[in-house]
Amino acid sequence: MNPTPAEQLGALAERVARDGLPARLRADVAGRVLDLLGNCLAALSERPAEVVAATVGEWGGAPDATAIGSATRLPAPSAALVNGTLAHSLDFDDTHMPSVLHPSAAVVPAALAVAESTDASGPSFLDAVAVGVEVTCRLGMAGYDEQHANSVYFDRGQHATAICGTVGAAVAAGMLRGLTAAQLTSAVGIACSMGSGVIEANRTGGTVKRVHCGWAAHAGVVAASLARNGLTGPPTVLEGRFGLLRAFCGDQFDIDAVTRDLGERWESDRIFVKPYPCNHFTHAGVDAALRFRRTGLDPSAITEITLGVPEPVLRTIAEPIEDKRRPLSGYHGAFSGPYTVAAALLGGGGLGVSHEDFTDRAVADPARLALAARVYPLADPECTRIFPHQFPAVLTVRLANGDVLEERVRHNRGGPENPLTPEELTTKFRMNAGRAVDDAAVGELSGLVRRLDSDSEPAVITALLRSLA
Structure with missing residues (x-):
């Protein structure tokens, strides 16, 4: 048998x-x-x-x-x-x-x-x-x-x-x-x-x-x-x-x-x-924002940000949009696509955003709220196709001079295809x-x-x- x-x-x-x-x-x-x-x-x-x-x-x-x-x-x-x-x-x-x-x-x-x-x-x-x-x-x-x-x-x-x-x-x-x-x-x-x-x-x-x-x-x-x-x-x-x-x-x-x-x-x-102390569905958006930040992008030049994510995650990180753009608390901010993107673009701690970015005081910061208000989450077909083997995102930024920039993250940082280095793990x-x-x-x-x-x-x-x- x-x-x-x-x-x-x-x-x-x-x-x-x-x-x-x-x-x-x-x-x-x-x-x-x-x-x-x-x-x-x-x-x-x-x-x-x-x-x-x-x-x-x-x-x-x-x-x-x-x-x-x-x-x-x-x-x-x-x-x-x-x-x-x-x-x-x-x-x-x-x-x-x-x-x-x-x-x-x-x-x-x-x-x-x-x-x-x-x-x-x-x-x-x-x-x-x-x-x-x-x-x-x-x-x-x-x-x-x-x-x-x-x-x-x-x-x-x-x-x-x-x-x-x-x-x-x-x-x-x-x-x-x-x-x-x-x-x-x-x-x-x-x-x-x-x-x-x-x-x-x-x-x-x-x-x-x-x-x-x-x-x-x-x-x-x-x-x-x-x-x-x-x-x-x-x-x-x-x-x-x-x-x-x-x-x-x-x-x-x-x-x-x-x-x-x-x-x-x-x-x-x-x-x-x-790598980040927030809901995993927000991580690829943070990854994309950090890529923009490393290029020297000036957040004050941004007029609009589109956050494309898998359709199923919208209800977690984007709804209701009014609350996600103005988190009710630090804990709530960890489940907000708009807020986490804004925090990463403006410069968070740790590996990109840290615990200090999810305090009640941090999520009430006027600069972060102003930038989060310009974030428009939507379902992206390619991201939906990949999900849930990855939690991908695409970040599209429109600037005051008319330029449109895009960063697409297919593989989450910290996963098998994009692992944290031993030094990054030690930093965390x-x-x-x-x-x-x-x-x-x-x-x-x-x-x-x-x-x-x-x-x-x-x-x-x-x-x-x-x-x-």
């Missing part, structure tokens, strides 16, 4: 835990871990993370793992909940395309908590993260509708990151716990009963979405522990009549996306690292981590993470984080 998809995932996880991964994959994972830790440090003052930290503090329990921002240790599931919430609180975490989910924010916090509590090696930690992320991405792709270029999960109001990330987190945690292939299969089966998340908050408000990755990390750690102690899950949990994919996606799922070329082709190669980390720790600590943390495949360990990193708190 052929192994089920869940059993194939369990077998892959056991094999990688035993044999390890190539240096290329480990180096890629180390970069994503660095990116995620920076995001966590940058989010320490965010209210949802404070709420979660206070909540798990009431639970108590064994001091096994570090919650970033605290000098004390918590049970591993509690630490994973705090750190996963931090990771997603600023919407600055990495994104897999075209499933449009955020795998590292669920998997890395789970793996980090278990790695610390088990004193795991750096390579083992990187391998567990790699497989957990791969599982997350493949489950996301199983619910991707190629014909309509859309996630079935999202179309039904479900947060794919929270659902698929729980399973990936369980696999990563299980690998670090030393689970067998059968136990890892059960961890998948158990986690499928735990993943959840609805995205109504994207429409009408509320801060609960920022906890989704934390809860996925928490549930994944718990699922792995339950499997280790003897609880079992159904081997047909993914494709079965009452399995995860049919429950969440109806008949619109592709089970082959979970297992096709498993262990040979890595879906995680399609992960994009965000410094921008994020520098909000919480001094320059010396930023450099030390960066060095420790970069050496996880050689002479560094997760427990050394978490010990440094506790000392900084």
Whole structure:
């Protein structure tokens, strides 16, 4: 009898835990871990993370793992909940395309908590993260509708990151716990009963979405522990009549996306690292604006800007246009095509725009508002055709002297076709981590993470984080 998809995932996880991964994959994972830790440090003052930290503090329990921002240790599931919430609180975490989910924010916090509590090696930690992320991405792709270029999960109001990330987190945690292939299969089966998340908050408000990755990390750690102690899950949990994919996606799922070329082709190669702390749909517009800025374009000479984007993203970054041209808050500005273009043209911080460009004060700047008022978003056919494998844009600028200039961005900065350099990734980390720790600590943390495949360990990193708190 052929192994089920869940059993194939369990077998892959056991094999990688035993044999390890190539240096290329480990180096890629180390970069994503660095990116995620920076995001966590940058989010320490965010209210949802404070709420979660206070909540798990009431639970108590064994001091096994570090919650970033605290000098004390918590049970591993509690630490994973705090750190996963931090990771997603600023919407600055990495994104897999075209499933449009955020795998590292669920998997890395789970793996980090278990790695610390088990004193795991750096390579083992990187391998567990790699497989957990791969599982997350493949489950996301199983619910991707190629014909309509859309996630079935999202179309039904479900947060794919929270659902698929729980399973990936369980696999990563299980690998670090030393689970067998059968136990890892059960961890998948158990986690499928735990993943959840609805995205109504994207429409009408509320801060609960920022906890989704934390809860996925928490549930994944718990699922792995339950499997280790003897609880079992159904081997047909993914494709079965009452399995995860049919429950969440109806008949619109592709089970082959979970297992096709498993262990040979890595879906995680399609992960994009965000260079800017704003909605990903705005990034190509920022890229185009920065190109104009590098040519020496004078913003005061601009009479009109057309921002061409994929048709589906207009409702997120362009509607209602009056509010997008005059953001209601700094957070709202991060979801505005007109404002982000104006900020980039006038000169933002970091890699082009930074956290300081999305404060309430920054989005009220008269010069930025005046330029944003000249931005006209519209659907561009070529951008629509490429979406969502990329989030492209075309920026057309009309000048007072009658000249018309155009910059078209087909490949997002930070994606596989246009990756951030190691220096740019370090710049982003410094921008994020520098909000919480001094320059010396930023450099030390960066060095420790970069050496996880050689002479560094997760427990050394978490010990440094506790000392900084």
